[in-house]
Amino acid sequence: MNLKEYAKHYLVIFLIMWFALGQFAYFSIPGIFEYAGYAGNFDLAGFIGYIFYLGAPVISFFILLYVVKFYGLSSFEGRVWLFITIGMGFFCIGEGFFVYYDLFSDEAPFPSIADAFYLLAYLPLTIGFIYKAKYAKVQWEMKKNVMIGGILFIFLVSTIIFVVIPIIQDDTYGFIETAVSLAYPSLDVILLAFALFVAFYWGASVAKGWYFISVGIICMAIADTLFAALEWQGHYFYPIDLLFMLNYLLIAAGAFYQKKLHEEFI
Amino acid sequence: MTSEVYKVTEEELLFLGDILCVGIIKKGLSKIGSSPDTVTVVEMKKAMEVHIGPALISFVGPAESQKILGKIRSKIDKLQPKKGAAS
Numbered sequence: 001m002n003l004k005e006y007a008k009h010y011l012v013i014f015l016i017m018w019f020a021l022g023q024f025a026y027f028s029i030p031g032i033f034e035y036a037g038y039a040g041n042f043d044l045a046g047f048i049g050y051i052f053y054l055g056a057p058v059i060s061f062f063i064l065l066y067v068v069k070f071y072g073l074s075s076f077e078g079r080v081w082l083f084i085t086i087g088m089g090f091f092c093i094g095e096g097f098f099v100y101y102d103l104f105s106d107e108a109p110f111p112s113i114a115d116a117f118y119l120l121a122y123l124p125l126t127i128g129f130i131y132k133a134k135y136a137k138v139q140w141e142m143k144k145n146v147m148i149g150g151i152l153f154i155f156l157v158s159t160i161i162f163v164v165i166p167i168i169q170d171d172t173y174g175f176i177e178t179a180v181s182l183a184y185p186s187l188d189v190i191l192l193a194f195a196l197f198v199a200f201y202w203g204a205s206v207a208k209g210w211y212f213i214s215v216g217i218i219c220m221a222i223a224d225t226l227f228a229a230l231e232w233q234g235h236y237f238y239p240i241d242l243l244f245m246l247n248y249l250l251i252a253a254g255a256f257y258q259k260k261l262h263e264e265f266i
Numbered sequence: 267m268t269s270e271v272y273k274v275t276e277e278e279l280l281f282l283g284d285i286l287c288v289g290i291i292k293k294g295l296s297k298i299g300s301s302p303d304t305v306t307v308v309e310m311k312k313a314m315e316v317h318i319g320p321a322l323i324s325f326v327g328p329a330e331s332q333k334i335l336g337k338i339r340s341k342i343d344k345l346q347p348k349k350g351a352a353s
Contacts, residue, residue, distance in 0.1 A: 075283025077325060135281070137330045207324045265321035266289025 001260050003208060011063070011256055015249045018059065022052035022245055026238065043103060050099045056245040057092045060252035064088055067255040070263070076135050077262075081255060083128030088251065090121035095244075111180040119180070122187045129194045138201040148196045155192055155221070159185045163228045170232070184228050188221040195221065207261055212254030220247035271310050272302040274341045278334060279318075282325060294318045307346045311339060 006012060030045040038044060064085035071078030094117030101108035108114075163185045167178055199214035223243035230236045268276075272291065279287040294317030295301055300309040314335055322331040 072283045072285060075286060076281050077286075078283055135330070136326045138327050139329045202327070205323075206327045261324055262286065262321075265317070265324070266286060266293055 001257075001264055003257075006257055006260060009256075009260070012253060015059070015253055018052065018055065019242075019245060019249055022049070022056065023242060025049040025052045026242060047103060050103065053241055053245055054092075054095055054099050056248040057088060057095050060248040061085065061088045061092050063252040064255050067259045070259050076131065077258075080128050080132045081258075083124040083131060084251070084255070087121040087123075087125035087128065088248070090117045090124070091248065094118040094121065110177060115180050119183055119187070122191065126190065126194070129198070132202075133197075136202060136206050138205060144200045148193070148200055151196055152189065152193055155225075156189055159189065159225055163225055163232075167228070167232055181228055181232065184224045188224045191217050192221040207258055209254045209257035209261060212250045212257060216247040216250030216254065219243045219250065223247065268302040269305050270345050271305050271307055271342050274345065275310055275314075275318075275338050278338050278341070279322070282322075290318055290321045294321075307342045310342055314338065 025045075026049050029048050033045045064081060068078055068081045068085055071081060073079060073082060094114045097112060097114035097117065098108070101112060101114065164182060167181050170178075173181075195214045195217035198210045198217075203211040203214060220243070223240050226240050226243075227236065230240070272295075275291055276287055279291065281287075282290065291313070292302060294313035295305055295309070297317050298309055298312045300306075300313065305313070319331060319335055322334060325331075326334070
């Protein structure tokens with residue numbers, strides 16, 4: 001199945017619509033409520049926006065479960081997707097707690113149980129990629145490695161300058177807050193390395209579905225870095241949430257593409 | 267009753283999972299007009315070329331796919347009856 005045919009599949013259209021509606025909810029509904037004169041105490045506009053936001057990892061989780069079921073746990077591919085599904089599950093729980101704190105508490109604690117689940121998610125995701133690499137051995141190419149290294153270097157330097165140094169220099173927060181804040185960009189460098197490896201090696205030679213996964217993880221790495229940099233200074237910009245949303249939906253789209261592709265072979 | 271050639275090939279591809287392994291081989295064989303019960307070494311090699319190989323690439327990439335197919339070929343070659351065998 002080529003990407004053009006895949007784009008016409010009902011699930012892909014559904015994922016695109018979900019993202020589009022999420023954008024509408026984020027950008028337009030607050031204005032509509034204000035225009036309509038809504039003066040309730042409850043952040044109804046935020047609630048509606050969060051339905052789409054939280055819906056993204058949940059939808060992705062169930063699509064990934066469906067993909068795992070297709071491959072079966074006796075196959076290495078099934079186990080790869082199982083690890084990625086577990087990671088997505090942890091993201092779902094983390095996002096659930098994050099949304100709860102944002103909507104129903106005056107000040108969200110940091111770090112919170114949401115952060116515990118976000119950080120936990122990196123482990124099965126990384127294991128999933130390493131497990132796939134064990135089977136999908138590729139021939140190393142110096143040119144590709146130099147490009148990956150170059151992009152990582154730029155990302156690492158930017159992260160150090162705009163995130164790590166300001167956080168370390170700020171003595172407002174304690175050790176745990178600082179450690180958790182630094183954990184995200186550090187883990188994102190690792191995940192970004194995998195994403196670039198996947199894009200340059202697997203997407204090109206193994207299967208195009210991995211391009212979706214790769215772009216999704218790049219979105220998450222960028223969003224996490226922006227979150228760490230801006231939230232620390234108190235300037236968090238909510239549309240960055242849409243990058244997180246895109247990450248979840250792209251991972252689901254990539255997994256489902258792989259399933260459709262392999263379905264054609266049996 | 268599946269042939270030895272089929273069994274050897276299936277064994278090497280089981281890492282893909284039971285359903286996928288069987289599905290890929292069977293589809294490959296049907297594309298060349300053969301079946302698991304009667305497939306010969308030559309037919310299996312043809313099926314590997316037209317279907318099993320491309321399917322495998324989408325899982326493990328071209329380099330690893332060639333390694334696995336090479337291993338299958340050398341194993342099924344040993345199953346081929348030798349010329350001039352004693353009658």
